[in-house]
Amino acid sequence: AVEAQTDSAPYTNAQRETADRLIDRALEDDTAWDILESLTTEVGPRLAGSEAEARARDWAARKMKALDFKNVRIETFELPYWSRTRESAEIVAPFAQPLAVAALGGSVATPEGGVEGEIARFETLQDLIDAPMEGLEGKIVFVDEIMTRTQDGSGYGAAVAKRSGAAREAGRRGAAAALIRSVGTDSHRLPHTGMMRYAEGMTPVPAAALSNPDADQLARALRLADGPVRVRLDIGVETRERAISGNVIGEIPGRTDEIIVIGGHLDSWDLGTGAVDDGAGVAVTMAAAKLIDDLTGKPKRTIRVVLWGAEEVGLVGARAYAEAHESELDRHVLASESDFGAGRVWRFQSRFGEAALPKAAAIARVLRRLGVGPGDNNAFGGPDVGPLRAAGVPVFTLAQDGWDYFDLHHTADDTLDKVEPEALKQNVAAWAATVYLASEMEGGFRDHATEGSAAGASR
Amino acid sequence: AVEAQTDSAPYTNAQRETADRLIDRALEDDTAWDILESLTTEVGPRLAGSEAEARARDWAARKMKALDFKNVRIETFELPYWSRTRESAEIVAPFAQPLAVAALGGSVATPEGGVEGEIARFETLQDLIDAPMEGLEGKIVFVDEIMTRTQDGSGYGAAVAKRSGAAREAGRRGAAAALIRSVGTDSHRLPHTGMMRYAEGMTPVPAAALSNPDADQLARALRLADGPVRVRLDIGVETRERAISGNVIGEIPGRTDEIIVIGGHLDSWDLGTGAVDDGAGVAVTMAAAKLIDDLTGKPKRTIRVVLWGAEEVGLVGARAYAEAHESELDRHVLASESDFGAGRVWRFQSRFGEAALPKAAAIARVLRRLGVGPGDNNAFGGPDVGPLRAAGVPVFTLAQDGWDYFDLHHTADDTLDKVEPEALKQNVAAWAATVYLASEMEGGFRDHATEGSAAGASR
Numbered sequence: 001a002v003e004a005q006t007d008s009a010p011y012t013n014a015q016r017e018t019a020d021r022l023i024d025r026a027l028e029d030d031t032a033w034d035i036l037e038s039l040t041t042e043v044g045p046r047l048a049g050s051e052a053e054a055r056a057r058d059w060a061a062r063k064m065k066a067l068d069f070k071n072v073r074i075e076t077f078e079l080p081y082w083s084r085t086r087e088s089a090e091i092v093a094p095f096a097q098p099l100a101v102a103a104l105g106g107s108v109a110t111p112e113g114g115v116e117g118e119i120a121r122f123e124t125l126q127d128l129i130d131a132p133m134e135g136l137e138g139k140i141v142f143v144d145e146i147m148t149r150t151q152d153g154s155g156y157g158a159a160v161a162k163r164s165g166a167a168r169e170a171g172r173r174g175a176a177a178a179l180i181r182s183v184g185t186d187s188h189r190l191p192h193t194g195m196m197r198y199a200e201g202m203t204p205v206p207a208a209a210l211s212n213p214d215a216d217q218l219a220r221a222l223r224l225a226d227g228p229v230r231v232r233l234d235i236g237v238e239t240r241e242r243a244i245s246g247n248v249i250g251e252i253p254g255r256t257d258e259i260i261v262i263g264g265h266l267d268s269w270d271l272g273t274g275a276v277d278d279g280a281g282v283a284v285t286m287a288a289a290k291l292i293d294d295l296t297g298k299p300k301r302t303i304r305v306v307l308w309g310a311e312e313v314g315l316v317g318a319r320a321y322a323e324a325h326e327s328e329l330d331r332h333v334l335a336s337e338s339d340f341g342a343g344r345v346w347r348f349q350s351r352f353g354e355a356a357l358p359k360a361a362a363i364a365r366v367l368r369r370l371g372v373g374p375g376d377n378n379a380f381g382g383p384d385v386g387p388l389r390a391a392g393v394p395v396f397t398l399a400q401d402g403w404d405y406f407d408l409h410h411t412a413d414d415t416l417d418k419v420e421p422e423a424l425k426q427n428v429a430a431w432a433a434t435v436y437l438a439s440e441m442e443g444g445f446r447d448h449a450t451e452g453s454a455a456g457a458s459r
Numbered sequence: 460a461v462e463a464q465t466d467s468a469p470y471t472n473a474q475r476e477t478a479d480r481l482i483d484r485a486l487e488d489d490t491a492w493d494i495l496e497s498l499t500t501e502v503g504p505r506l507a508g509s510e511a512e513a514r515a516r517d518w519a520a521r522k523m524k525a526l527d528f529k530n531v532r533i534e535t536f537e538l539p540y541w542s543r544t545r546e547s548a549e550i551v552a553p554f555a556q557p558l559a560v561a562a563l564g565g566s567v568a569t570p571e572g573g574v575e576g577e578i579a580r581f582e583t584l585q586d587l588i589d590a591p592m593e594g595l596e597g598k599i600v601f602v603d604e605i606m607t608r609t610q611d612g613s614g615y616g617a618a619v620a621k622r623s624g625a626a627r628e629a630g631r632r633g634a635a636a637a638l639i640r641s642v643g644t645d646s647h648r649l650p651h652t653g654m655m656r657y658a659e660g661m662t663p664v665p666a667a668a669l670s671n672p673d674a675d676q677l678a679r680a681l682r683l684a685d686g687p688v689r690v691r692l693d694i695g696v697e698t699r700e701r702a703i704s705g706n707v708i709g710e711i712p713g714r715t716d717e718i719i720v721i722g723g724h725l726d727s728w729d730l731g732t733g734a735v736d737d738g739a740g741v742a743v744t745m746a747a748a749k750l751i752d753d754l755t756g757k758p759k760r761t762i763r764v765v766l767w768g769a770e771e772v773g774l775v776g777a778r779a780y781a782e783a784h785e786s787e788l789d790r791h792v793l794a795s796e797s798d799f800g801a802g803r804v805w806r807f808q809s810r811f812g813e814a815a816l817p818k819a820a821a822i823a824r825v826l827r828r829l830g831v832g833p834g835d836n837n838a839f840g841g842p843d844v845g846p847l848r849a850a851g852v853p854v855f856t857l858a859q860d861g862w863d864y865f866d867l868h869h870t871a872d873d874t875l876d877k878v879e880p881e882a883l884k885q886n887v888a889a890w891a892a893t894v895y896l897a898s899e900m901e902g903g904f905r906d907h908a909t910e911g912s913a914a915g916a917s918r
């Protein structure tokens with residue numbers, strides 16, 4: 001599988017051969033699966049700030065040491081804590097029946113016994129935003145907006161706006177509560193949770209997501225009923241002003257002081273075991289780094305695996321890392337997080353300086369045999385590398401097929417059985433080859449103007 | 460679509476044309492969908508003996524009258540009542556996490572706060588049956604047997620044995636509780652409930668089903684743990700010795716006193732809205748009878764639609780009907796229940812007397828254009844016509860494609876969105892043509908020896 005090298009290739013023949021050997025090995029390597037199985041089984045759900053997330057950090061540090069990572073450490077930080085204690089909903093009249101519902105992260109509780117109100121349905125969030133300020137007092141607002149299924153996850157941005165928006169607009173209008181159709185593409189009675197935030201200074205109203213079949217059912221009930229449809233929503237929450245989370249860090253030390261950051265986030269929503277969000281990212285990046293460590297000599301750049309804490313509740317670990325490591329950000333030559341499930345990688349995207357684009361093309365070339373196509377230079381890089389990206393650190397994305405991702409995302413169904421072992425191996429292969437080549441390539445990935453400094457800032 | 464008639468065809472050219480017109484009309488008719496939408500939305504879940512099942516009976520009688528059925532009546536009967544009031548399970552040690560679980564119908568409650576015990580896993584029910592009588596005291600037995608996915612539902616018979624068998628064998632051995640892997644073929648965290656029964660004279664132990672992903676998880680935990688895995692199971696139930704259920708009956712009266720019984724069961728498990736089990740059967744058979752009423756003259760035989768009550772908890776309505784109608788069973792010339800979901804009909808099976816087999820072949824011929832193939836003469840006929848079949852009434856089965864049926868069966872996911880409208884129409888077409896032809900054909904479907912009497916009994 002070794003092609004003839006052109007003069008312009010930013011790697012040597014030997015490096016290309018090593019990348020190919022990494023791919024060969026990754027496709028036969030069970031390490032990622034073993035890591036993922038261990039995390040999702042031995043820890044299970046790991047809500048940010050919870051005792052379970054603390055167990056996940058201990059698990060991660062142990063696992064990193066067992067895999068011979070160096071400089072293994074836990075960097076803790078504080079955050080507010082939220083968890084659900086109860087949640088239920090039912091149509092009270094005219095067609096009494098239960099509805100499957102999940103509180104949204106950050107929601108306030110209802111009074112014990114719930115709130116009951118007439119349903120006011122809006123087909124889209126925009127319809128609610130456009131609604132008059134009067135007429136919703138005491139009602140339960142229901143934003144029924146449907147998410148679009150896409151390969152690249154582009155449906156999410158539009159769909160997720162209602163997660164905070166519904167409660168904000170409901171609160172502004174004196175409504176009793178906000179219900180949304182789940183931000184998800186499946187048809188199972190497993191609602192999708194996720195973080196929401198209230199607007200400053202407004203009365204917070206309880207907010208919850210109906211599963212898609214339950215949103216269908218509520219919409220049908222509204223259509224078939226002669227009069228108003230009344231729903232009761234009961235939510236209990238536990239909150240603490242301060243809890244502990246942390247990032248777990250381990251390294252394959254390099255020959256220089258330059259750093260490549262890769263990883264996934266360690267926390268998960270409480271409903272599932274966080275296999276695709278984001279156990280897979282944890283497993284793939286750990287396994288890729290381990291494979292490089294096993295197969296190549298000491299890399300030129302340090303490969304730093306960061307398992308981010310408290311991603312789900314607002315990228316708390318990402319900000320804590322950027323703060324704690326501010327002084328060495330200019331030595332961060334590249335960063336990426338795997339956080340889009342366990343589907344096969346289908347394209348390589350960069351966010352490099354102009355001068356480094358041949359390096360992106362060269363990496364993409366090596367990945368072709370994995371079915372990975374070339375992408376643009378607008379890589380997102382992953383949520384937890386946002387502060388690094390904002391500080392000018394180049395990023396890449398090994399874009400995964402996300403067709404099914406939002407069937408599972410933030411539901412009880414996010415479990416190990418949903419992961420295809422062969423797809424996981426393909427991910428490890430792509431990550432190992434990419435990170436290895438990026439580690440060895442001459443020169444960095446920034447614009448020349450900003451090379452070696454963080455002054456480039458948020459592109 | 461009218462073929463040349465052969466001399467041997469047991470229908471006239473005009474009847475064949477009418478059957479074809481019924482099929483044409485059924486494929487454009489929304490009646491079944493409207494019925495199913497109304498039942499699953501306006502009534503929703505309808506547990507046997509519950510107030511919701513009573514609402515379903517009122518709904519059915521109203522709907523039958525609106526569709527111009529004659530002799531509409533509710534025939535009530537008594538039954539013991541069981542419902543769940545709470546259910547939860549968790550791995551306590553070593554990997555603390557919740558498990559998705561549903562109490563099995565008829566299970567006793569645990570003490571408040573649950574029972575906790577070490578898991579003893581058995582790969583199959585037979586392994587548990589073969590286990591020694593000692594060694595399981597105080598443990599929680601886990602029967603992890605996997606169900607086979609099949610088109611014709613033949614995997615169910617083997618898989619369902621554990622639903623009663625696990626608790627029986629656990630109870631005999633002094634175990635604290637019984638857990639089973641759901642009798643189902645999906646990979647969602649929605650456990651499958653269903654009825655179980657204790658053996659006479661034995662200590663009843665609480666019994667519940669884990670969803671398939673949770674059974675996977677528990678099996679993995681057992682494999683990855685160094686020592687025992689402990690689980691807590693908490694089940695609450697409400698029982699009453701006597702509750703009311705009933706069959707709802709409506710007719711398209713015929714020109715003779717002979718009767719063809721068709722229908723579906725009105726009750727459903729509580730977790731879903733009973734769209735595929737068995738709202739579809741209710742809707743298809745009502746819509747087929749209505750179409751015959753609208754399109755043909757008065758049929759020779761009365762088409763009696765029976766919407767059975769309390770099927771799920773032990774065919775209580777079936778037995779009540781056979782008792783109440785004992786004196787007219789010899790005038791029941793044919794019976795069938797649609798109770799295998801909403802998938803397309805793929806074959807026609809009869810259980811006719813030898814002399815009537817040309818009639819089966821003739822009906823099958825008419826159904827060919829619907830993609831329905833010929834079947835054998837061993838039709839089951841449906842659960843609620845069991846007592847009729849046992850009394851010698853010939854039955855038929857319009858066998859539905861059940862490939863996905865046990866993904867949904869007895870779960871919260873049994874909802875309207877799982878039904879394909881076009882498949883529902885194809886069902887109505889097959890039922891309308893079959894029932895119309897059977898109603899008009901000369902002579903009956905029994906053996907000549909038993910023709911006109913119930914003496915043939917259980918073939």
Ligand SMILES: [Zn+2]
Pocket residue numbers: 265277278311339
């Ligand atoms: Zn994530």
Ligand SMILES: [Zn+2]
Pocket residue numbers: 277312410
């Ligand atoms: Zn997430």
Ligand SMILES: [Zn+2]
Pocket residue numbers: 724736737770798799
């Ligand atoms: Zn059924």
Ligand SMILES: [Zn+2]
Pocket residue numbers: 736771869
């Ligand atoms: Zn059933």
